[in-house]
Amino acid sequence: MESISFPEGFVWGAATAAFQIEGATTADGRTASIWDTFCQIPGAVVGGDTGDPAADHYYRVDEDVQLMSDLGLHAYRFSTAWPRVRPDAGPVNQAGLDFYSRLVDALLEKNITPWLTLYHWDLPQTLEDEGGWANRDTAYRFAEYAEAVVGALGDRVTNWTTLNEPWCSSLLSYAAGVHAPGRQEPEAAVAAVHHLLLAHGLATAAIRSQLPEAKVGITLNMYPIIPADPEDPADLDAVRRLDGLQNRIFLDPLFKGEYPADIVEDLEPYGFSKHIRENDLEIISTPLDQLGVNYYAEHFVSSTPEAEAPVQTNGRRPTGSPWVGAEHVSFPSRGLPRTDMDWEVQPDGLFKVLMRVHQDYPGIPLFVTENGAAYQDSVNEDGSIDDTERLGYIESHLRACHAAIEAGVDLRGYFAWSLMDNFEWAEGYAKRFGIVHVDYETQVRTPKMSAMWYSKVARGNALAATVAP
Numbered sequence: 486m487e488s489i490s491f492p493e494g495f496v497w498g499a500a501t502a503a504f505q506i507e508g509a510t511t512a513d514g515r516t517a518s519i520w521d522t523f524c525q526i527p528g529a530v531v532g533g534d535t536g537d538p539a540a541d542h543y544y545r546v547d548e549d550v551q552l553m554s555d556l557g558l559h560a561y562r563f564s565t566a567w568p569r570v571r572p573d574a575g576p577v578n579q580a581g582l583d584f585y586s587r588l589v590d591a592l593l594e595k596n597i598t599p600w601l602t603l604y605h606w607d608l609p610q611t612l613e614d615e616g617g618w619a620n621r622d623t624a625y626r627f628a629e630y631a632e633a634v635v636g637a638l639g640d641r642v643t644n645w646t647t648l649n650e651p652w653c654s655s656l657l658s659y660a661a662g663v664h665a666p667g668r669q670e671p672e673a674a675v676a677a678v679h680h681l682l683l684a685h686g687l688a689t690a691a692i693r694s695q696l697p698e699a700k701v702g703i704t705l706n707m708y709p710i711i712p713a714d715p716e717d718p719a720d721l722d723a724v725r726r727l728d729g730l731q732n733r734i735f736l737d738p739l740f741k742g743e744y745p746a747d748i749v750e751d752l753e754p755y756g757f758s759k760h761i762r763e764n765d766l767e768i769i770s771t772p773l774d775q776l777g778v779n780y781y782a783e784h785f786v787s788s789t790p791e792a793e794a795p796v797q798t799n800g801r802r803p804t805g806s807p808w809v810g811a812e813h814v815s816f817p818s819r820g821l822p823r824t825d826m827d828w829e830v831q832p833d834g835l836f837k838v839l840m841r842v843h844q845d846y847p848g849i850p851l852f853v854t855e856n857g858a859a860y861q862d863s864v865n866e867d868g869s870i871d872d873t874e875r876l877g878y879i880e881s882h883l884r885a886c887h888a889a890i891e892a893g894v895d896l897r898g899y900f901a902w903s904l905m906d907n908f909e910w911a912e913g914y915a916k917r918f919g920i921v922h923v924d925y926e927t928q929v930r931t932p933k934m935s936a937m938w939y940s941k942v943a944r945g946n947a948l949a950a951t952v953a954p
């Protein structure tokens with residue numbers, strides 16, 4: 486493979502999220518989020534893992550910023566925790582804001598651009614007790630929270646992301662119950678889709694009213710949906726439905742000001758359209774400055790349900806399907822290599838999602854705000870970690886980014902997921918995505934081989950030639 490250079494000014498970053506790294510879940514006035522509660526449900530999280538102490542980042546923030554600086558990162562994508570900033574969604578908690586203020590100052594001192602996400606899934610539990618994202622009021626409460634964060638950090642933070650992956654915080658959380666709050670109620674899930682988008686629109690307005698020069702965006706997890714049999718009309722219909730639920734139901738209202746008609750119809754039995762009020766779509770489609778794309782894999786789908794096999798639950802609680810109205814679909818194997826998450830490795834899918842946005846939703850600058858892979862790392866005797874698979878994964882996906890740029894896509898940056906090993910939601914600490922290793926016994930951080938390599942890429946704004954395997 487030949488060496489390639491990225492456009493001047495391309496942003497090289499790494500990403501994390503509050504609940505996954507901070508720990509300190511009761512410190513300085515923070516109260517419970519839905520993830521704190523969810524972790525207590527037997528079988529909800531592998532190993533009974535919880536968000537404390539996670540990677541103890543709350544107390545190691547200076548060390549972690551130094552690490553980013555040593556790696557030569559240009560930008561750091563992190564999230565602020567709603568239950569720190571407004572515990573129980575109540576009055577502003579200065580101590581919570583102070584933590585993020587210190588983080589931002591430390592980053593700026595090292596010339597690292599803070600890239601702030603307001604919501605990476607840690608809804609205050611008190612709001613869930615009132616219906617969570619199925620309750621329209623939560624969207625207005627989110628805008629209040631956004632206002633508080635912008636008020637405190639807007640003088641130093643330019644790049645704002647409202648929501649991370651609303652697909653996860655709606656369908657995966659309220660229909661499948663795989664994520665917090667663990668509900669398996671399709672009606673609540675489709676309500677959550679709309680209320681999250683409304684929250685995004687309201688927060689965007691709240692940010693802009695205080696900070697007109699802010700660069701505001703949202704991050705979506707996008708998937709190309711590939712039919713198992715492109716000749717089979719039932720498989721093609723499964724593709725249409727899944728593309729609707731995964732991609733179009735978020736992209737269309739944001740960039741076209743309307744929900745896709747076919748999906749509105751599919752979701753009518755679940756009461757979707759009754760949640761949409763006058764002016765909502767206008768609020769949701771307020772123009773954005775940038776769009777974050779998270780990419781991990783493609784969905785290879787079949788309309789034929791998988792043969793009933795005895796399910797090995799390994800103590801996990803039973804969960805449902807996130808595919809409201811299309812629960813029958815299955816995801817057969819097509820023999821591609823897989824990561825430790827059992828996700829296919831398909832770098833070409835990243836090229837496809839970038840091209841798709843470029844063609845179907847033109848004019849919006851793009852950033853890959855997450856991409857990376859979990860693998861079982863083994864630590865050598867001298868403490869080094871040769872994570873060649875992760876390095877190979879990131880490299881192949883960066884080549885896909887470059888190909889998209891060559892094809893005309895306005896892609897302006899890439900954030901590796903993740904800066905460091907962390908709490909991987911329902912999978913707990915067993916899955917490691919970090920380019921930096923965390924020893925959870927000692928909290929010692931060790932850059933893996935992928936981090937050292939990524940640092941060179943960021944410094945040179947280029948990938949060196951590699952010998953194809």
Ligand code: FCB
Binds near residue numbers: 502
């Ligand atoms: C994404 C999440 C992120 C991380 C990766 C592996 O869906 O946004 O927090 O867990 O998956």
